[in-house]
Each structure stands twice: as structure tokens, then as C-alpha cells.
Amino acid sequence: MSMRLLVVLDKSTASRRTVAYVGRLVARQRGFQLCLAHVVPPLPMHLPEAGGGDEAPPGRRKPVRPTAREQRWRLAARRAAQQTFARAKAALRKAGVPAKALDLQFLGAMDGRHAADRILDVARASRCRTVVVGRESLSWFREVLRGDLPAALVRRGEGFTIWVVE
Numbered sequence: 001m002s003m004r005l006l007v008v009l010d011k012s013t014a015s016r017r018t019v020a021y022v023g024r025l026v027a028r029q030r031g032f033q034l035c036l037a038h039v040v041p042p043l044p045m046h047l048p049e050a051g052g053g054d055e056a057p058p059g060r061r062k063p064v065r066p067t068a069r070e071q072r073w074r075l076a077a078r079r080a081a082q083q084t085f086a087r088a089k090a091a092l093r094k095a096g097v098p099a100k101a102l103d104l105q106f107l108g109a110m111d112g113r114h115a116a117d118r119i120l121d122v123a124r125a126s127r128c129r130t131v132v133v134g135r136e137s138l139s140w141f142r143e144v145l146r147g148d149l150p151a152a153l154v155r156r157g158e159g160f161t162i163w164v165v166e
Contacts, residue, residue, distance in 0.1 A: 004033045006105075006128035008119055008149075009084050010041070014134030018165040019088045022132055023095030034097065035126045036088055037105040038081040039115055039149075043070065081106055116152035123160060130161040 007022055009015045026032040066074070085104050092102060105122055107115075123131050135150040150164040 002031045002033045003130070004035060004126065004128040006035045006037055006119070006123040006126060006131045007088075008131065008133040009036055009038045009081075009088055011080055011084055012134060012136055014136040014165065015084070016087070016091075016134075018132055018134035019091050020095075021165050023092045023097060026101075027096035032097075033101050033103065034092065035103045035105055035122075035128055036085060037107055037119060037122050038084055039107050039119065040074075040077045040081065043073065078106070114152060114156075115149055116156045119149075119153065120157055120160065129159075130163065131157065132163040132165065135164050135166045 005022065005026075007018060009019070022034065026034065089099075089102060089104075093099060103126070105126065107118055107122060119131065119133075123129075131153060133150045133153060135148070150162070153160075153162050154164070
């Protein structure tokens with residue numbers, strides 16, 4: 001039986017520290033499977049997605065094709081994710097984690113849901129009972145504005161073990 005860990009990635013320093021920590025923890029150990037999940041940030045405010053008008057209920061909004069700017073932004077986000085995956089894979093392989101123990105998940109648009117809910121859905125689907133996420137030290141002001149993904153995972157992650165690497 002193997003222990004499956006979902007490791008949440010983004011382009012932050014905290015994410016790189018998390019990969020290094022997990023690499024040291026599972027290096028050359030048998031029985032671990034790592035699912036690397038890259039979280040795409042929400043669309044920037046200057047690229048709002050139209051959804052058929054605010055007066056329409058969420059289920060009744062007409063799907064709107066993304067603008068060229070939105071498509072370019074999403075493509076750039078996907079490329080950044082691929083670079084993040086490549087760095088994480090290289091670091092884990094260097095630490096001694098076998099390639100067959102790695103699985104990659106790209107978490108695309110959040111569809112208006114909180115990233116923590118989407119991450120926990122991926123953890124369930126991947127049969128990962130442990131989620132590992134990095135956290136950067138934030139001022140209380142930035143934390144209020146940006147939100148705190150690790151704290152949201154802890155609040156919403158009933159039934160999961162959440163490791164927060166700071």
C-alpha cells in the first residue's frame with residue numbers, strides 16, 4: 001500500500017520550499033506516490049470574464065468565448081505551470097524520488113469556486129488523503145486582501161491531513 005500526497009504548486013518561493021521538504025521526506029523511500037498539482041491564479045482584474053450579465057442567475061448565464069487577451073493570459077499561465085512542474089520534477093528526481101512515483105495535475109480555471117475546494121476535489125479524485133502546501137509569511141493586510149490558501153484548506157479539509165510548509 002502506498003501513501004499518496006497531493007503537493008500544491010505555484011510559482012512562489014514557498015512552493016519551492018515545499019518541494020524541497022517533500023523531496024527530503026520521501027527521497028529513496030518506497031510506498032510514496034506524489035501528485036503535483038499546479039494552481040492557476042484567478043484572472044487579473046483587468047481581464048474580467050463576462051458571463052451574460054450580473055442580473056442573470058449563475059446557472060442561467062450564457063457562456064461567453066474568452067477574449068484574445070484572456071486566451072493569451074491563460075496560455076502564459078499554462079506555460080508558467082509547465083515550468084513549475086519541470087523544476088519540481090527535477091528537484092524531486094535529484095532528491096531520489098522515482099519518476100514513476102510522480103503524477104502531474106494542472107488545476108485550470110476555478111469556475112468561481114475557492115481554490116481550496118478545487119484542490120480538495122483533486123485530492124479526493126487522486127485518492128490523496130494528505131495535502132502538502134507552502135505558505136508565505138504575509139502581513140495581516142495582504143492576507144486579508146489575498147486570502148490564505150493553507151488556512152482555507154485546513155478549514156475546509158475535513159477528513160484530510162494538511163501539511164503547511166512555511
